[in-house]
Each structure stands twice: as structure tokens, then as C-alpha cells.
Amino acid sequence: MRSFAYLFRREISQRTFLFVASLTMGLFVFGLPYLPGSHAAPAELRGAGGVVTALSWCAFLAILLGGSIFTRDLTENRLAFDFRLPVRPGAIWASRLLAAIVTLALAGALLVAPSAVAGMDLTGAAAGFEELLGHGEQGAVAFTPIAILALLLLANPIALASRTRSAWAAVDMFSVAIVCVAAYSSWQLLGLWEARSAQWRTTWLLATIALLGAAIASMRQVTLGRTEADHAQKSLSLTLFISSLTIASAVLAYANWYVRPQISALVGNYVYAASLGPDWVSLMGGTTRDKDFWARFLLHPSSGKTILLGPSEPLMDAGEAKGSRDGSRAAWLEWDGSRIHSSLRLYVLALTSQQATPTRTDITWKSPLPAWALSPRGDAVASLQHSGGENSPRRLVVENVDSAAIESSLLLPGCEHDGPLLFLNRTEVLAACGEIHGDLIPERWYGVLHVDLNSRVVRPFESGFYPNRLFAWRLNRSAPRPWDSAEQSSAFEGSPALDAVSRDRNHRWHWFDPQSKVLKPLLKEKQYQTGLRSLY
Amino acid sequence: MKILIRDVTLRYGRTTALDRLDLHVPAGSVYALLGRNGSGKSSLVKALLGHRRPDGGVLSIDGLDPWKARHRLMTRIAATPETPDAPPAMKVDAIGSFVASFHRSWDATGFRGRLDRFGIPTNRRFGALSRGQKGLVMLSLALAQRPDLLLLDDPTLGLDPVARRFVFDELIGELADRGTTVLLTTHDLEGIERIASHVGILSKGRLLVEGELEDLRSSAVTRGAEAPTLESLFFHFAGTEGN
Numbered sequence: 001m002r003s004f005a006y007l008f009r010r011e012i013s014q015r016t017f018l019f020v021a022s023l024t025m026g027l028f029v030f031g032l033p034y035l036p037g038s039h040a041a042p043a044e045l046r047g048a049g050g051v052v053t054a055l056s057w058c059a060f061l062a063i064l065l066g067g068s069i070f071t072r073d074l075t076e077n078r079l080a081f082d083f084r085l086p087v088r089p090g091a092i093w094a095s096r097l098l099a100a101i102v103t104l105a106l107a108g109a110l111l112v113a114p115s116a117v118a119g120m121d122l123t124g125a126a127a128g129f130e131e132l133l134g135h136g137e138q139g140a141v142a143f144t145p146i147a148i149l150a151l152l153l154l155a156n157p158i159a160l161a162s163r164t165r166s167a168w169a170a171v172d173m174f175s176v177a178i179v180c181v182a183a184y185s186s187w188q189l190l191g192l193w194e195a196r197s198a199q200w201r202t203t204w205l206l207a208t209i210a211l212l213g214a215a216i217a218s219m220r221q222v223t224l225g226r227t228e229a230d231h232a233q234k235s236l237s238l239t240l241f242i243s244s245l246t247i248a249s250a251v252l253a254y255a256n257w258y259v260r261p262q263i264s265a266l267v268g269n270y271v272y273a274a275s276l277g278p279d280w281v282s283l284m285g286g287t288t289r290d291k292d293f294w295a296r297f298l299l300h301p302s303s304g305k306t307i308l309l310g311p312s313e314p315l316m317d318a319g320e321a322k323g324s325r326d327g328s329r330a331a332w333l334e335w336d337g338s339r340i341h342s343s344l345r346l347y348v349l350a351l352t353s354q355q356a357t358p359t360r361t362d363i364t365w366k367s368p369l370p371a372w373a374l375s376p377r378g379d380a381v382a383s384l385q386h387s388g389g390e391n392s393p394r395r396l397v398v399e400n401v402d403s404a405a406i407e408s409s410l411l412l413p414g415c416e417h418d419g420p421l422l423f424l425n426r427t428e429v430l431a432a433c434g435e436i437h438g439d440l441i442p443e444r445w446y447g448v449l450h451v452d453l454n455s456r457v458v459r460p461f462e463s464g465f466y467p468n469r470l471f472a473w474r475l476n477r478s479a480p481r482p483w484d485s486a487e488q489s490s491a492f493e494g495s496p497a498l499d500a501v502s503r504d505r506n507h508r509w510h511w512f513d514p515q516s517k518v519l520k521p522l523l524k525e526k527q528y529q530t531g532l533r534s535l536y
Numbered sequence: 537m538k539i540l541i542r543d544v545t546l547r548y549g550r551t552t553a554l555d556r557l558d559l560h561v562p563a564g565s566v567y568a569l570l571g572r573n574g575s576g577k578s579s580l581v582k583a584l585l586g587h588r589r590p591d592g593g594v595l596s597i598d599g600l601d602p603w604k605a606r607h608r609l610m611t612r613i614a615a616t617p618e619t620p621d622a623p624p625a626m627k628v629d630a631i632g633s634f635v636a637s638f639h640r641s642w643d644a645t646g647f648r649g650r651l652d653r654f655g656i657p658t659n660r661r662f663g664a665l666s667r668g669q670k671g672l673v674m675l676s677l678a679l680a681q682r683p684d685l686l687l688l689d690d691p692t693l694g695l696d697p698v699a700r701r702f703v704f705d706e707l708i709g710e711l712a713d714r715g716t717t718v719l720l721t722t723h724d725l726e727g728i729e730r731i732a733s734h735v736g737i738l739s740k741g742r743l744l745v746e747g748e749l750e751d752l753r754s755s756a757v758t759r760g761a762e763a764p765t766l767e768s769l770f771f772h773f774a775g776t777e778g779n
Contacts, residue, residue: 006637014625081621083587085638086610227587230548 003087004095011069011099018103022057022110029053030114046115047122054111055144058104062148065100066155070222070232075163080227089223097218104148146207153214157236160221164229168237175237175244179210182248186255192335193259193311197290206251213243261287263297263306276323276330280351284319296321298330303354310334313344313367322374325423328352329378331401336364344369346381348401362404373421373429380407382421382429391416396431396451408453415449427453430461537598537612537685537717538563539584544593546579546741553579555741556593561734566711566718568728568749570770571738577721578618580738581689584719585615597685611639614683618690620670624663628673631662632680639681647680654702667694675703679710686710688720692727700727707731729766737773745773 029049033042070093073079082092112120161169183206190199217239225232265287274282276298284296296309298321312319312333321332329348336345346363350356365372365383372383380398387395394415398408412431419432429451450461539561546554553576561567571577582588583595586606595602597609622631628651636642651658654672662670675691686707692700704727710716711731722728729749736746745752753764756772 003638006634010623010626010634014623077617077619078621078623080585080587080617081623083606084585084610084615084617085635086607087638088607227582231588 003085004091007082007087007091007095008099011096012102015099015103018061018107019110022107023113025053025057026050026111026114029111030118041121043119043121044123046118047120050112050115050120051122054108057111058108058148059151061104061107062151063155065103066152067159069096069100070156070218071159071163074160074221074225074227074232075229077227079222083227089226090219093219093222096222097215100152101149104152146211150207150211150214153211153218156218156221157214157240160229160233160236164233166230166233166237168233171237171241175240178241178244178248179206182206182251186251189255189259193293195258195290195293197292198255198258202251202255205254206247209243209247209250213240213247217243258289258293259311260308261289261293261295263299263308265289266295266297267291272320274320274323276321276327276351279327279354280323280330280349282321282323282330282332284321294319296332298349300354305354307349307358309347309358313369322372323351324374324378325376326378329374329401331374331378331381333365333369333372335367343367346401348378361401363399363401371418371421371431373423375423375426377426380423380426382423384412384415384418384421384431387411394418394431394433396421396429398429398453408456410451410453410456410458412449412451412458419448424450429453539567539685539717539719540594540596541580542594544580544583544590544595546576546583546588546590548579553741554583554590557738557741557743559736559743559746561717561719563717564715565734566707566732567720567734567736568732568766569719569721569736569738570723570725570766570774571721572774575738576741577738578689579741581615581687581719581721584687585613586610612684613687614678614681614685615687616671616674616678616689616691618693620662620667620674622662622670622673622677625661627659627661628656628665629658631673632658632677635677635681641682643680643682647676650676650679650706654699668696668699671695672699672702675706679706682714683716686716686718686720688718688722690721690723692722692724700724703727704730725765725767725770732766735766735769737770739774 029046032038032049033040033045038045070079073082079092083089157172161172183202186202186206187199190196190202217236220239221232221236224235263283266283267286267288272284276282279300279302281299281301282296283299285294287293287295296312296319298307298309299305309321309332312335319333321330323330328351330351331346331348333344334347336343343364343366346361346365347358348361349358363381365385369383369385372381374381375398379401381401382396382398384394385397387393394412396408396410396412397406399406412433415431415433417433421432422430424430431449431451433449448461449458451458539559541557541559544554544557544559545552555576557576557580559580569577569580579588583590584597584602586602586604586609589603597613600609602609626634632644632647636644636647648658651673654669654676656665656669656673656676662673665673671691671694675688678686678688688707691703695703707718708731711718718731720728720732732749734747735749735752737744747755749766752769752773756764756769759772
């Protein structure tokens with residue numbers, strides 16, 4: 001420890017001129033408001049000028065020190081002086097690295113010190129960080145030291161490679177490529193699942209391990225390479241390579257683990273449950289991974305079999321799995337390929353067999369897809385598609401699930417805003433056209449159209465439909481159609497989710513218990529919470 | 537302190553610097569390691585200082601492996617490099633104070649005395665000194681540590697005749713005072729002849745001959761050499777062709 005202190009003190013004392021230069025620049029920043037032509041408020045000018053100058057100066061010093069603390073002395077045969085002292089190699093490495101970090105901190109502090117004493121307004125600087133990072137002062141506090149440290153640590157391998165001109169530099173580049181590919185792949189995967197929190201967490205994980213790896217690599221460069229540049233380069237490159245493999249494995253493993261939650265990861269209060277037939281249930285909701293990460297499952301409650309559905313567009317109907325009214329088939333959408341905002345592909349599952357596995361169909365739709373519906377027997381799907389620009393009339397397209405052949409394609413006049421779709425029967429479809437914003441009544445045209453697929457007649461449909469809840473159908477029982485269907489998305493508000501589709505056909509009602517994280521059948525209507533009595 | 541080297545091999549890429557070298561430096565001896573440029577002398581010194589791990593063989597100083605126990609051994613070993621390497625921005629007296637802080641047995645009086653004798657200004661930056669002055673500062677630093685083992689890698693390289701004499705005079709004084717073991721590589725055969733007790737001649741990383749200087753002289757005379765000086769011994773054993 002004493003040896004470390006001596007070495008550290010020597011490193012710091014050798015940089016006196018840097019501290020003097022920092023203070024001189026600080027005095028210049030302090031004097032900025034007194035320069036002719038300065039019209040901004042002095043405190044604001046000092047704040048913005050101080051932050052920008054300190055960051056630029058520290059970044060410059062980080063690159064300079066990073067390229068010299070180990071590598072310059074090594075390649076100019078001066079590191080041997082320290083290795084002839086009775087000190088451990090680790091102390092040589094640590095003292096030099098810590099001294100460089102302290103130098104950067106001191107230089108930055110000395111630069112802003114005169115302005116800080118006179119008063120600095122950091123509002124402008126914080127706004128700049130807000131623009132750059134999405135986080136103002138907090139982002140700056142977290143990001144700046146890490147970025148400076150990254151420059152310090154990454155300048156070392158670059159400097160060593162450029163000085164030794166060894167073939168091992170190719171390994172370094174390969175290591176960088178591995179990290180980049182892993183970072184890109186994990187971002188793509190998490191982006192596909194809309195896992196924004198995980199994307200940022202992955203970035204931090206990657207940055208942390210990368211910095212740790214670069215630090216360990218520089219340590220091994222010094223402790224194993226000692227005074228031999230070629231050996232130092234080899235030790236550094238091998239460690240960087242192992243680090244990059246570790247980073248790539250960790251990041252990819254995390255991303256893959258993240259997007260494959262178990263059904264028990266569903267958070268009860270955010271789960272939407274709907275029965276797809278007599279034996280299968282669709283569950284969709286927030287998970288314990290993160291509040292913003294939603295997962296979709298198909299569950300066979302009696303056997304406990306679960307199927308995790310692939311990523312999809314989370315909004316509107318595209319995120320929901322739907323069951324045919326006869327309980328024979330479920331259908332849902334997944335992103336087609338590995339890129340988001342491309343097209344959505346339809347998948348189906350035969351609900352009659354417990355052993356059934358998801359089947360990929362040939363039906364794909366361009367994203368964003370406002371609404372789609374499955375026919376009563378599950379043999380056809382209807383979708384509302386854009387016929388042109390955003391405000392152009394929507395086109396209703398009905399396709400055969402098994403052959404992907406288009407059975408009907410009709411323009412819906414006046415239907416310029418998206419709404420839900422519903423098959424009344426195999427040849428009649430209801431299409432709601434309008435825009436719903438929360439609980440507000442939309443200002444624009446809003447209504448339900450009845451489409452007869454055989455006669456291709458489209459006419460307004462009188463109903464009690466109103467948007468009391470997002471994505472909810474509520475039809476008037478006095479309407480002429482004898483079907484009995486209602487869906488309620490009250491689970492979004494913290495209550496058990498229910499589905500009352502065709503209860504007279506022996507479909508079961510379920511709710512997701514947040515405590516036990518188990519889907520339980522509701523035996524009696526009395527068990528519902530008071531707020532759910534409004535269900536039909 | 538004694539040095540034992542058994543079957544040591546050291547490579548730089550495809551170049552073999554030390555080729556299964558066997559060498560023994562007895563405690564208290566002044567061992568002159570001779571050889572032409574590129575014969576492996578400096579590589580051996582680096583290995584003995586723990587700066588480079590041998591690719592094979594056993595290397596020990598007083599039973600300790602210099603690679604693993606370098607920091608312990610360096611409390612008793614002092615060395616001068618072939619190229620002076622102290623921090624160029626530090627002043628000479630600051631370098632002395634810095635090195636002194638690592639050695640309990642630091643001879644501050646001796647350090648200042650030698651610098652005075654050598655005529656080196658102590659308030660000058662190391663980087664501003666001449667090549668010869670730098671070499672003498674490095675020697676002063678090494679001797680002020682009062683080491684049990686001195687490893688000197690061509691300490692007279694680039695020195696003028698007066699400075700060369702200083703080096704050997706200081707070494708003679710040190711040996712007379714403390715009986716330090718010395719391993720020294722040099723091309724200054726005339727200078728080293730005054731103090732060397734043992735001689736080893738390296739060629740292409742292998743030891744051609746090793747032994748006490750007097751024994752080698754006797755051996756050379758027996759084999760018909762005319763003048764048993766160190767220089768004639770070197771040419772006798774190493775020859776004048778490539779190393």
C-alpha cells in the first residue's frame with residue numbers, strides 16, 4: 001500500500017502543469033461574460049461554457065492519458081524503471097490508473113471552480129443533456145464520468161496497437177466486432193419485444209462489462225506483459241477477446257432470457273385474460289421483468305401447458321390472441337422476421353388437441369394493423385387495412401386462414417379512422433370506424449358499419465356501442481342479432497379479467513390470481529368484484 | 537546472493553534469445569557476462585529482473601523465482617538498464633528521493649557523494665542530462681540501495697573514458713565495502729578485467745565457456761593462447777566470426 005501511495009504521488013506530481021492549465025482555462029471561462037459582445041446572463045454563460053469546456057478538456061485529457069499511462073512508457077522503455085522497484089505489478093497498474101482518474105477529476109474541478117465560486121446557472125447545460133440523452137442533470141451525472149472513463153480505458157488498446165503494430169491488433173478489432181454484433185443483436189431482439197427498459201439496461205450492462213474488461217485487460221497488459229511490448233500486446237488482446245466473448249454472451253443471454261418469461265412472471269394486476277375455447281385461455285399482460293414489458297401466453301389450465309407467443313405490435317388488436325367462437329382455433333399475430341415495423345404474420349393453434357403446436361400461416365399484414373377478427377369457426381380472418389394515406393378509407397379484407405386466399409375485399413366508405421372488427425357470422429362483419437382516446441368521446445365521425453360479405457352491401461349499424469373503455473365492445477341486447485358476446489378489459493384497472501364469450505356454450509370464466517400467479521376458474525358469479533357486475 | 541540458471545530458453549517470436557542456457561553465479565562473485573551484440577546478454581538480465589518470464593527452464597536467485605517473487609527480490613537487488621530509463625520530467629534529486637522511499641537501507645550520503653564526484657547537477661531534469669550523465673545517475677541510484685546483488689547491463693555503454701573509469705572505481709569501492717554479488721554484461725573488457733572474478737561467454741543464447749577468470753587464463757595458456765588478457769580470452773573462446 002505504501003508503494004502504491006509513492007507511485008500515485010509521483011504520477012500526480014508529474015502533472016502539475018495540467019492542473020495549472022485547467023485552472024487557467026477556468027479563469028478564461030470565468031471571464032467569458034466580460035468579453036465584448038457577450039449578451040447572455042453571466043451565470044448562464046459560465047454554466048454552459050464551463051460544462052462544455054470541462055467536458056471537452058477532460059475528454060481530451062482522457063484520450064491523452066489513456067494512451068500514455070501504460071503504453072507510452074512501455075514502448076519507450078520507461079516502464080522498466082518502475083519494475084526495478086520492490087513493488088507488485090498490480091500496484092504499478094493501479095497507481096497509474098487511479099492517478100489518471102484523479103487527474104481527470106481534478107482537472108475538471110479546477111476548470112469549473114472559478115465559475116462555480118462566482119455562480120453558475122446549469123439550466124442551459126441540463127437542457128442540452130436532456131436533448132442529447134433524454135435525461136437532464138441526472139443523465140449528465142451518470143453519463144459523463146462513464147464516458148470519460150471509457151475514453152481513458154479505450155485509448156490504451158488503441159495506443160498500444162498503433163505503437164506495436166502487432167498482428168494482435170486484428171484480434172482487438174475482432175473483439176470490438178463481437179461486442180458490436182452482440183449489442184446490435186440484443187437491441188434488435190429486445191426492440192422486437194418492445195422491451196425499452198431492458199434495452200437501456202443492456203446498454204448499461206454492456207458498457208459496465210466493457211469498461212471492466214478494458215480495465216482488466218490493461219491490468220494484465222502491465223502485470224503479464226511488464227516491460228515487453230509484444231507480450232503486453234498479447235496479454236491485452238487475449239484479455240480483451242475473452243472480455244468481449246463474456247460481454248457478448250452476457251448480453252445475448254440476458255436479452256434471450258428477458259424475452260422468454262415464464263407464465264408465473266405475469267403481474268396479476270396487469271393481466272388480460274380471455275378464454276379461447278373450452279380448454280384454452282389467452283393471457284396477456286405486464287411481467288415482473290418490467291412494467292413496460294408485456295408477454296402473451298396461451299394456457300391450457302387443466303394440464304398447465306403454456307405457449308409463449310412471439311413478439312408483436314402491442315397496440316390495438318394486433319397484440320391480442322383471438323379464439324374462434326366454436327372453440328376450435330386460436331389465432332394471433334407475430335412480427336414476421338427479426339425487424340420491427342415490418343409485417344405481421346398470422347399464427348394459429350388447433351384448440352381441440354392438447355398436443356397441438358402453433359402453425360405459421362401464409363397470411364401477413366403490413367404494420368400498423370388497426371383491427372382484425374377471426375371467423376366463428378376460425379377458418380377466415382378479417383382485417384381493416386389502409387387503402388392509401390392515413391385518412392383514406394379503410395379496406396375490409398377477408399382471407400382464408402388455410403389457403404391465404406382473399407375471399408372478400410371491400411372499401412368502407414367514410415371509414416377513415418380505425419376501430420374494432422367483429423364477425424357476426426361467417427358472412428357478416430361489423431366494423432367500428434372511429435378513434436378512441438381513453439374515456440373521451442371522439443370528436444370525429446364515429447360509428448359501426450354492417451358488411452354483408454355475400455352481397456357486398458355496407459350499411460350503418462344501429463347499436464348501443466360506445467367507447468366507455470378502450471378496446472371494449474358493448475352491444476345492446478335489444479339489437480336484432482341473437483349473438484351473445486361481450487369482452488371487458490377491466491383487468492387494465494387492477495381487477496380480475498374476465499371473458500364472457502358464449503358462456504351458455506360451457507366456456508369457462510377465469511381470473512388471474514396475482515398472489516399465487518395461477519389462473520383460476522370462477523365458479524360463481526358472486527365471486528366477482530362489485531365493479532365487474534356490469535358484465536353481461 | 538547466488539544465481540542459478542538451468543536449461544533456460546527465452547524466445548522473441550521465432551528468434552531464440554536464450555537457448556537452454558545453464559549458468560551459475562556464486563555468491564560474492566563478480567561475474568562478467570561477455571558476448572557479441574545479440575548474444576542474449578540483455579535478455580538474460582531481463583529474465584533475472586523478472587521483466588520477462590522464460591519460455592522454459594528454471595531460473596532462481598537465492599532460491600526464488602524472479603518472475604513470481606520479483607517485488608521481494610528487488611528489495612535486495614539493484615540494476616542498471618542498458619538504456620537509462622528514469623522519468624525524464626523528474627529532477628535528479630527527486631528521483632533519488634523517490635527511489636529512496638522504497639528502500640530502507642538507502643544510502644543518501646553515498647548517493648549525493650557519487651553525484652558530486654560525477655559532477656551531475658541534482659536540480660536538473662533527468663531528460664535534460666547527457667547520455668553519459670544519465671548512465672551515472674542510474675549507477676548512483678543502484679549503488680545507493682546497498683543491494684546484495686547488482687545486475688548491470690552494459691553500464692559503460694556510451695560513456696567517455698573518464699566516466700567509464702568512474703563506473704569501475706565505484707564498483708571496486710562497493711565491492712571492497714560490502715562484498716556485493718555482481719552480474720555484469722559489458723563490451724568494456726579492459727575495464728572489467730580489473731574486478732571480474734568469474735567470466736561467462738555467450739554466443740547465440742548458449743554459454744560457450746564459464747569459470748573463474750584465473751582458471752580460464754590457465755586453460756587458455758595451456759591451449760596455446762599468447763597473452764591471457766580478458767580480450768584475448770574472449771577472442772580465443774568466442775572467435776572473431778559471427779556470434
